[in-house]
Amino acid sequence: MKVEFKNIYKNFGAVQALDDVSFSVPEAQILGLLGENGAGKSTLMNILGGVLKPSSGSIMINGEANAFLSTVKAKELGISFIHQELNLVNDLKVYENLFLNDEITKYGFLNKKEMIERSKAVFKKMKVEIDPEAFVRDLDTSRKQLIEIAKAVLFDSKLIIFDEPTTALTNKEIKILFDIMREFRNNQISCIYISHKMPELFEICDSYVVLRDGKFVDKGLFKDIDEQKATELLVGKKLANQEIEYDESHIGDIVYEVKDLTITPFFEDVSFHLKKGEVLVITGLFGDGRGELAEALFADRKIERGEVILNGQKLKMNSIISVMKSGISMVPRNRKERSIISDLSISDNLSMAYFTSKHKKLFVKRNEENERFEKNQKITQIKAESPLKKITTLSGGNQQKVIFSRWFELNSDVYILDNPTQGIDVGAKSEVYHLIHELSLQGKSVIVFSSEYTEIKKIANRVIVMYRGTINKELVHEQINEVDIMYYATGSNLKEKN
Amino acid sequence: MKKIDKQKLKENSKLTLKNIILNHNYLFSLILLLIVGSIASPNFLSPANLIQLLRASTIIGIIALGMSLVIISGNIDLSVGSILGLTAAISVLVYNATGSIFLTLLFTLAFGLVLGLFNGFFVGKTHIAGFIVTLATLAAFRSLTVQLGQGGPLLINNDFYYEGLRKIGYGTFLSIPYIVWIFIFATVIVWMVMTKTKFGRYVYAIGSNEKAAKLSGIKVDLMKVLIYGFAGLLTGLAAFLYISRFGSVDTATAGRSFELDAIAAVAIGGASMAGGKGFIQGSFFGAIILYSINAILNAFGVPAFITDLIKGILILGAVLIQKSLNRNKEN
Numbered sequence: 166m167k168v169e170f171k172n173i174y175k176n177f178g179a180v181q182a183l184d185d186v187s188f189s190v191p192e193a194q195i196l197g198l199l200g201e202n203g204a205g206k207s208t209l210m211n212i213l214g215g216v217l218k219p220s221s222g223s224i225m226i227n228g229e230a231n232a233f234l235s236t237v238k239a240k241e242l243g244i245s246f247i248h249q250e251l252n253l254v255n256d257l258k259v260y261e262n263l264f265l266n267d268e269i270t271k272y273g274f275l276n277k278k279e280m281i282e283r284s285k286a287v288f289k290k291m292k293v294e295i296d297p298e299a300f301v302r303d304l305d306t307s308r309k310q311l312i313e314i315a316k317a318v319l320f321d322s323k324l325i326i327f328d329e330p331t332t333a334l335t336n337k338e339i340k341i342l343f344d345i346m347r348e349f350r351n352n353q354i355s356c357i358y359i360s361h362k363m364p365e366l367f368e369i370c371d372s373y374v375v376l377r378d379g380k381f382v383d384k385g386l387f388k389d390i391d392e393q394k395a396t397e398l399l400v401g402k403k404l405a406n407q408e409i410e411y412d413e414s415h416i417g418d419i420v421y422e423v424k425d426l427t428i429t430p431f432f433e434d435v436s437f438h439l440k441k442g443e444v445l446v447i448t449g450l451f452g453d454g455r456g457e458l459a460e461a462l463f464a465d466r467k468i469e470r471g472e473v474i475l476n477g478q479k480l481k482m483n484s485i486i487s488v489m490k491s492g493i494s495m496v497p498r499n500r501k502e503r504s505i506i507s508d509l510s511i512s513d514n515l516s517m518a519y520f521t522s523k524h525k526k527l528f529v530k531r532n533e534e535n536e537r538f539e540k541n542q543k544i545t546q547i548k549a550e551s552p553l554k555k556i557t558t559l560s561g562g563n564q565q566k567v568i569f570s571r572w573f574e575l576n577s578d579v580y581i582l583d584n585p586t587q588g589i590d591v592g593a594k595s596e597v598y599h600l601i602h603e604l605s606l607q608g609k610s611v612i613v614f615s616s617e618y619t620e621i622k623k624i625a626n627r628v629i630v631m632y633r634g635t636i637n638k639e640l641v642h643e644q645i646n647e648v649d650i651m652y653y654a655t656g657s658n659l660k661e662k663n
Numbered sequence: 664m665k666k667i668d669k670q671k672l673k674e675n676s677k678l679t680l681k682n683i684i685l686n687h688n689y690l691f692s693l694i695l696l697l698i699v700g701s702i703a704s705p706n707f708l709s710p711a712n713l714i715q716l717l718r719a720s721t722i723i724g725i726i727a728l729g730m731s732l733v734i735i736s737g738n739i740d741l742s743v744g745s746i747l748g749l750t751a752a753i754s755v756l757v758y759n760a761t762g763s764i765f766l767t768l769l770f771t772l773a774f775g776l777v778l779g780l781f782n783g784f785f786v787g788k789t790h791i792a793g794f795i796v797t798l799a800t801l802a803a804f805r806s807l808t809v810q811l812g813q814g815g816p817l818l819i820n821n822d823f824y825y826e827g828l829r830k831i832g833y834g835t836f837l838s839i840p841y842i843v844w845i846f847i848f849a850t851v852i853v854w855m856v857m858t859k860t861k862f863g864r865y866v867y868a869i870g871s872n873e874k875a876a877k878l879s880g881i882k883v884d885l886m887k888v889l890i891y892g893f894a895g896l897l898t899g900l901a902a903f904l905y906i907s908r909f910g911s912v913d914t915a916t917a918g919r920s921f922e923l924d925a926i927a928a929v930a931i932g933g934a935s936m937a938g939g940k941g942f943i944q945g946s947f948f949g950a951i952i953l954y955s956i957n958a959i960l961n962a963f964g965v966p967a968f969i970t971d972l973i974k975g976i977l978i979l980g981a982v983l984i985q986k987s988l989n990r991n992k993e994n
Contacts, residue, residue, distance in 0.1 A: 463878070465877070465878060484882070485877065485878065485880050486880040486881075486882060489880045495878070497875075497878050502872075502874060502875075503874050503875055503878055504875050504878070505872065505875060506867075506868045506871045506872045506875050506876065506879075506939075507871055507872060507939070508867060508870070508871035508939035508940055509864070509867055509868060509871060509939075513864055513867075513868075516864075517864070517868060517876075517879040517880075517881075518879050518880055520861040520864060520865075520879075521861075521865075521879055521880030521881055522880055524861055527860065528855075528859045528860060529859055529860060529861055529863075529864065571879065
């Protein structure tokens with residue numbers, strides 16, 4: 166299928182999301198679409214998928230110019246869009262989801278048998294084992310992702326767009342996905358792959374197109390560039406290859422201790438300590454109980470057994486606000502679901518934790534909120550038109566900076582950061598690393614939950630690797646490398662003993 | 664993507680009439696209705712008629728203020744009509760027993776608050792959906808009221824009434840009725856609570872993203888109890904005005920289906936039923952718009968049997984206008 170973008174413009178109000186973008190999608194190849202958050206990738210793909218209408222420009226499909234594809238037209242042409250967020254109905258079965266709105270009927274009744282048969286055939290083709298009659302609710306995230314892909318296979322797509330499909334997948338599942346994508350390529354199906362993860366892009370994609378600030382920047386073949394070059398294209402030359410040098414002279418005595426913390430079946434007898442000014446990374450693989458541990462440390466989940474000690478005092482872990490007041494802050498994972506309050510302004514979002522734990526006066530004053538915003542803007546470099554705009558007008562990276570500022574306001578002793586760079590672009594990531602470093606220099610202790618090796622290497626003084634709900638290994642200094650982390654995260658050391 | 668048209672921004676933030684109407688769409692509906700009303704009847708825009716309009720919208724208006732909080736927090740309160748009936752009925756008994764306006768007001772507010780907290784307790788602490796809890800108390804409170812009046816009306820002792828409460832129901836200050844002053848005063852107070860206090864921020868935050876609100880340290884469960892309590896308190900105030908105005912309570916019908924009018928007023932005022940969005944001043948004007956619709960239907964001499972049909976259509980129209988203006992604003 167021949168697809169060519171011609172002079173695509175798209176603006177949302179005053180914001181120019183796409184600015185004269187033209188390029189053609191190579192046939193029967195996997196194209197990596199690169200760009201920071203806010204570069205216009207999703208906007209462009211939504212235009213291709215028929216979700217958005219371009220302000221001007223056209224999409225040539227097999228030589229025919231289209232000013233606008235509706236979702237129906239896009240589907241007819243064989244364009245499938247696998248979104249970052251899953252669009253499945255949890256309360257329906259797998260096959261019912263696959264055929265949703267395209268049900269096969271016989272004499273006006275659903276032809277269940279036929280639909281199940283065809284679902285089985287698709288899964289067989291994809292070489293995955295999923296029971297078509299299982300409820301989607303009971304499947305894990307990776308399987309749900311595979312069902313989305315199965316939809317594309319089922320309806321004979323000619324072009325499949327993958328928008329960060331690997332976020333929720335384990336390495337093994339990513340491998341399966343990549344095998345499926347290669348199979349697509351062999352069958353002359355074009356793929357467009359959007360991801361922030363360089364190793365994946367280099368592994369799976371043939372060619373690349375880079376967008377920056379809504380403009381087309383470059384295209385070429387991955388075999389002609391290296392990761393350094395790709396990063397430069399993404400961010401412009403400025404931020405590439407910026408490494409943070411850590412010295413550990415500012416690290417002091419133990420301030421925070423966790424003893425025998427247990428919530429079955431998620432994790433058991435987790436004990437560790439944290440020193441003043443230290444950055445501790447807790448890592449592992451899917452299903453290691455990390456997420457639940459992070460929630461427990463912030464009293465968002467009821468602890469079954471064990472205790473948490475801060476500055477020699479045993480903490481009452483019965484409510485979030487009491488944990489906050491005793492000197493602990495948390496930037497939660499999954500910003501959209503757990504952090505940003507989308508109907509509120511940037512400054513209200515920023516002040517929220519201040520309101521709950523420090524604000525004593527009867528009234529909230531707009532100018533105090535503005536001062537708080539300006540003070541934090543200097544520290545975290547939030548790029549915003551006005552603090553009164555809704556937080557959703559910001560890019561992901563800037564939203565996350567607002568959330569960081571929310572917690573900096575509390576001046577806590579311990580900062581728990583749960584996957585703090587999730588879904589933000591390379592430039593913003595690097596800024597977050599600097600913020601973490603700043604915190605540690607100020608004598609704050611930081612716990613970062615993360616599973617990105619490049620990130621861990623940059624920020625960690627010490628790493629705890631979890632495996633199935635227990636601490637498997639603690640790593641320091643030169644031990645902090647991808648090979649060692651993987652070795653312990655997969656529990657390889659434990660299998661040898663058995 | 665970060666290219667910002669400075670000039671355009673400046674224009675957006677200017678306090679032009681166009682911007683005010685775009686930001687407060689309900690005003691558009693109100694102006695439209697007032698124009699239609701003045702066509703229907705030359706007297707429609709006379710001060711006397713406008714004051715009458717305001718007076719008629721007071722009771723629903725005050726209930727709508729409380730309903731706004733519940734709806735902005737992402738919930739609903741179906742029981743306000745029954746709370747009004749029950750508190751009004753008991754207030755009549757209190758007034759007849761004490762003859763004191765002050766004690767009656769105090770008691771009515773307190774009783775409304777307690778009934779609201781009762782709803783809130785089930786929503787906040789047992790996590791039963793607000794729709795279900797208040798559906799149950801809608802029936803239960805009404806039943807209690809009817810039992811109290813044995814199916815019939817409860818009358819205020821006439822000697823007291825003409826000397827006391829009636830003055831509140833019918834008296835005026837600067838030729839504007841007391842009850843309208845009370846409505847305006849209540850609106851200002853609730854508006855301040857919602858825009859100038861952290862309580863108000865929490866209400867918006869919970870309606871917008873409950874999980875994020877909780878993880879910022881907001882005691883979400885407690886807030887829900889308080890929000891329903893607040894709605895009950897305001898309904899209590901409305902009940903006080905109700906008995907001041909009517910001097911009696913028909914236990915079977917007093918306040919019946921007021922919840923629907925209150926919800927309509929809040930919706931017309933621009934609140935989203937999904938929570939997180941809404942204005943107190945919107946609900947104030949929403950109630951007035953609702954009663955303007957009634958008044959216009961009267962002025963046009965629409966037959967009584969089909970007034971609700973036309974009212975329903977006009978409510979949909981008002982909400983549609985508001986939605987399409989919103990869309991214009993976003994694009």
